[in-house]
Amino acid sequence: MRSSLSRLASLLRFHNESKWPQALLKxxxxxxxxxxxxxxxxxxxxxxxxxxxxxxxxxxxxxxWDDAIHxxxxxxxxxxxxxxxxxxxxxxxxxxxxxxxxxxYVHILDLHKDGKIKPHIDSVRYCGDIITGISLLSDCVMRLxxxxxxxxxxxxxxxxxxxxxxxxxxxxxxxxxxxxxxxESFFNDEKVPRDRRISIICRDLPKATAVNVEERDxxxxxxxxxx
Numbered sequence: 001m002r003s004s005l006s007r008l009a010s011l012l013r014f015h016n017e018s019k020w021p022q023a024l025l026k027x028x029x030x031x032x033x034x035x036x037x038x039x040x041x042x043x044x045x046x047x048x049x050x051x052x053x054x055x056x057x058x059x060x061x062x063x064x065w066d067d068a069i070h071x072x073x074x075x076x077x078x079x080x081x082x083x084x085x086x087x088x089x090x091x092x093x094x095x096x097x098x099x100x101x102x103x104x105y106v107h108i109l110d111l112h113k114d115g116k117i118k119p120h121i122d123s124v125r126y127c128g129d130i131i132t133g134i135s136l137l138s139d140c141v142m143r144l145x146x147x148x149x150x151x152x153x154x155x156x157x158x159x160x161x162x163x164x165x166x167x168x169x170x171x172x173x174x175x176x177x178x179x180x181x182x183x184e185s186f187f188n189d190e191k192v193p194r195d196r197r198i199s200i201i202c203r204d205l206p207k208a209t210a211v212n213v214e215e216r217d218x219x220x221x222x223x224x225x226x227x
Contacts, residue, residue, distance in 0.1 A: 011036070011163075013188055015154040024153065024170070031171035032144065034157050038094075038164035039087060044136050046083050047200060051108055055198075060112050071115030076105040087134075091202055095132035095166050100204045103127070107201040111179065113138075113194060119145055119176035127203035132166040135159045138195035141187050144175040158187045 011034040014020060039047075058073040080088060088106060096102055111117065122131055139160045146153035155175075159165050167177065180186075182194040 011158045011160070013156045013158075015156070016152070020153060027170040028144070028155055028175075031167065031169035032155070032157060032175075033164075033166040034159060035094075035164040036160055037162050038091070039134055039136075039162050041162070043083075043087050044162060046081075047087070047136060048198070050081055050084055051077075051198065051200075055108070055110050058110075060110075060115070068120040069109075069111070069115070069117050071112035072117075073110040075108050077108060078105050080106070088200070088202065091132060091134060091164065091200075094164065095202065096130060096204060100130070102202060102204045107133075107203065109199045109201060111140075111197045111199070113196050114182060116181035117177075117179035119143075119150070119178040121147065121173065121176050124206055126206060128206050129172060130166065130168045130204050131172060131201065132164065132203075133199045133201035135161055135163050135165065136198040136200065137161060138197040139192050140194055140197055141180045141185050141192050143178050143180055144171065145178075146175055148174075150176065156187055158192065 012029065012032065014025065014028075017025070054075060054077075055073055058075065060071050060073055062070060092102060139158070142157040142159050142165065144155045144157070145151075153175075157165065159179075171177075179197075180194075185192045185194045
């Protein structure tokens with residue numbers, strides 16, 4: 001446990017840490033997770049081989065429906081080849097509790113080198129308590145800003161290429177998250193070069209209180225399979 005916390009500390013930075021409530025610091029450490037080298041370069045290549053033909057047909061968009069993303073392409077995919085499905089199952093087992101009902105459609109987000117993701121909290125209509133994914137092709141910096149004190153409680157996550165990230169609890173609901181643009185991409189005052197980045201994102205089912213019964217029942221989901 002101590003070694004895993006040490007690795008997380010090297011990938012998580014709090015701005016003005018002395019001003020943070022200790023309970024909130026602990027909650028962010030527990031609910032904003034990054035794990036280095038979760039996939040191999042060979043597994044990254046396998047994902048790109050399956051994803052790239054579809055993404056090439058799409059153009060980069062300058063604005064998102066909720067104005068959260070600039071210069072991006074995205075799609076949802078349900079069926080994967082066996083090799084990639086095994087990696088996705090590993091991601092699910094790592095990120096979701098045993099009783100989680102997870103959306104079967106995996107979100108693929110292709111962010112241009114000059115693109116960025118603006119501060120936002122993912123809509124509770126489309127995902128539940130956990131948002132988790134793997135970062136392909138490029139490092140980036142994810143910045144978290146507390147929804148009530150966006151200029152005071154700020155934390156950065158260094159999402160390295162091939163890493164896993166997971167937002168849940170306080171990290172998912174109380175902080176707006178963003179991916180910094182190339183000119184702002186620094187972690188611990190060191191430049192983090194940005195390139196095109198693809199994230200493969202898994203989510204669990206929205207809470208019944210967030211959508212009406214008909215909408216919820218129409219979503220495709222499945223239990224997390226255990227090895």
